[in-house]
Amino acid sequence: MTRNRWTLPVTAGAGFLAGLDTTAVNLALPDIQRSLASGPGEVQWVVNSFALLSAALLVTAGDLADRFGRRRVFVLGLLTFAGSSAACGLATSMLVLDLARAAQGATAAVVAASGLALLVGIYPPAERGRALGISGAIAALSFVVGPLVGGVLxxxxxxxxxxxxxxxxxxxxxxxxxxxxxxxxxxxxxxxxARFDYVGVATFTLGLAALLYAALRGGAIGWAEPEVMAAATVGVSALAAFVVLERRTPDGVVDLRLFHDRTFAGAVATTALGGGAYFGTLVYLSLFLQGTQHYGPTETGVVYLPTILPFMIISPFAGRLLARIPGAPVPTVGVGLIACGMLLLLGVDEGAGLLDVAPGMAVAGIGTGLAVTPLTHLALAQVPTERSGMASGVLQTARPVGVTIGVTVLGLAVPHQLDAAAFHAVAVLAAGIAAVGALTAAVTIRASVRSRIDACQT
Incomplete structure (x- = not known):
């Protein structure tokens, strides 16, 4: 069908673009710091401001897409993403850049949530699994291609x-x-x-942003600092208020009944754990290679190729594999392979090159390819199509939240200097987080009647 022919390249391309700046900017941070004459504490908010807003607004963006029109919200999100990107590129001070990055993160959330909702709404069940597989592979690929693109540019x-x-x-x-x-x-x-859930949006955004801020600052200055404790208190209180309010709101920004389904809840949790372990480790690997190993931006980007290639090969076929083996086995094995890949990174030491990094990166890439698409398909198969925007926002929120918390938790293994011993500790801790994710998938995910039918038609 004509509309299907355009839906996949348009939505997948937008998802790739929105995700690219999550990691591409990491390779540009040293040049940004020198150009805008800022300190290390200031430059980190080029990353953090984007992460905070993109994570906090994904759920809201999904609800807006369901309510006001998915194409309308998608197009508006892309245009405002373009504008905020231009503001980032033209920034003359660190404050302006941080504010523009926050706006870019917010608009990236709109693009990601509404794009996935469009894909689910347009494709019939018989074609949806394959489309989700390709789109999920392209979108997730942006996180690992980002360092290479950012380094070259x-x-x-x-x-x-x-x-x-x-x-x-x-x-x-x-x-x-x-x-x-x-x-x-x-x-x-x-x-x-008039019917928009303003209070729900405000409490959820405030709560999640405050908790993520506490996680980011706690890892940097200490968990007992008043600033961190205050942010954590605000976050927990706001999210508790959000849950109470949403239970009483018939048309809220999040239908909490989504989490009554064990598979949906398990897929969300597994996505957060797997993403935190995998992408969190990539952050510290990049820092280790550029700091201790003195790699340049492009050289560091090339190191990610061993994880990109198997990911690209495996992801498009993961949906078909799920059709043959429905339920928990495929994502469980995928997240388990992420854990194995992290353990293989224990071979990375001072003086390590591409061949030392390649085995662990390749195994983790295969695991990610087996996990991302099946988790997306299994979660959204439990949700009525008319609520796919809301559900996709919730599911996509899990990844940046998991990555932010993962980076923070993994940072506990780096007390002072990120040398080989500290990186090994990061890899072991990441493997443990991924193993918990695999166990979560195995225990919670099941193939419902509806998902079996959709998978078999794929």
């Missing part, structure tokens, strides 16, 4: 190009979406801003 065109390249690409995808994709919305819900 920074070395050749300067750090501003990492942001400015988004402007024509995002605008082009927005125009294609407006011309080629149908409009979809949940017509069973009351429309319009």
């Amino acid at each position: 920074t070395d050749t065109l300067g750090w501003r190009s990492v942001f400015l390249v988004n402007l024509p690409v995002a605008t082009g995808i927005a125009l294609a979406a407006r011309a080629a994709l149908p409009e979809l919305r949940d017509r069973s819900r009351r429309q319009g801003p």
Whole structure:
């Protein structure tokens, strides 16, 4: 069908673009610090401000897409993402850059949640599994391709190009979406801003952002500091208020009944644990290679190739494998392989090269390929299509939350200097987190009647 022909490249391309800046900017941080004359404490918020807003607003973005139209929200998200990217590339101070990155993170959340909701809504069940497999592979691939792209752009065109390249690409995808994709919305819900759950959005965003801020600052300055304790208290209180309010709100931003389904809840938890272990380790591997090993940005990006290639090969076929082996086995094995890959990184020492890193990265890449698509398919198979925006927002929130908390927890293994011994401790801790994720998948995920039917039709 014509609409299907355009849906996948448009939504997957947008998801890739939105995810790319999550990791691409990491390789540009040293140049940004020198260019804007900032300290290490300031430059970290180039990453943190994006992560906080993108994680906190994914759920809200999914609800907006269901309520006001998925294509409309998707196109608006792409255009504002382009604008915020331009603001990042033209920033003349660290404060301006941090604010622009926060706006970029918020708009990336809108693009990611509404794009996945469009994909689920347009594709029929018989074609949805394969489409999710390809889209999930492309979107997740952005997290591992990001360092390579960021390194090359920074070395050749300067750090501003990492942001400015988004402007024509995002605008082009927005125009294609407006011309080629149908409009979809949940017509069973009351429309319009008068019924929008402002209180739910405010309490959830405040609570999640405060907890993520506490996690980020706690790892940097200590967990007992008043600033960290205050943020954690605000976060827990706001999220508790959110749960109480959503139970009483018939048309809230999150339908908490989604979590009554064991498979949906398990897929969300496994996504957070697996993402925290895998992507958290990539952050410290990048720091180890550029700091202790003195690799350049492009050299560090090349090191990620052994995980990119198996991921690209495995992911498109993971949906078909799930059709043959429904339920928990495929994602359980996938997250288990992430744990094995982390343990293989214990061979990385001072003086290590690509061949020393390759085995662990390749095994982890295979595991990620086996986990991402099946977890997405299993979670969304439990949800009515008209609520796919909300559900996709919840599911996608799990990954950045997991990565942020994973980076923080793994940082506990790096008390002072990130030498080989500290990196080995990071790898062991990451393997433990991934093992917990595999156990969670094995215990909670099951193939429902609906997901079996959809998988068999794939």
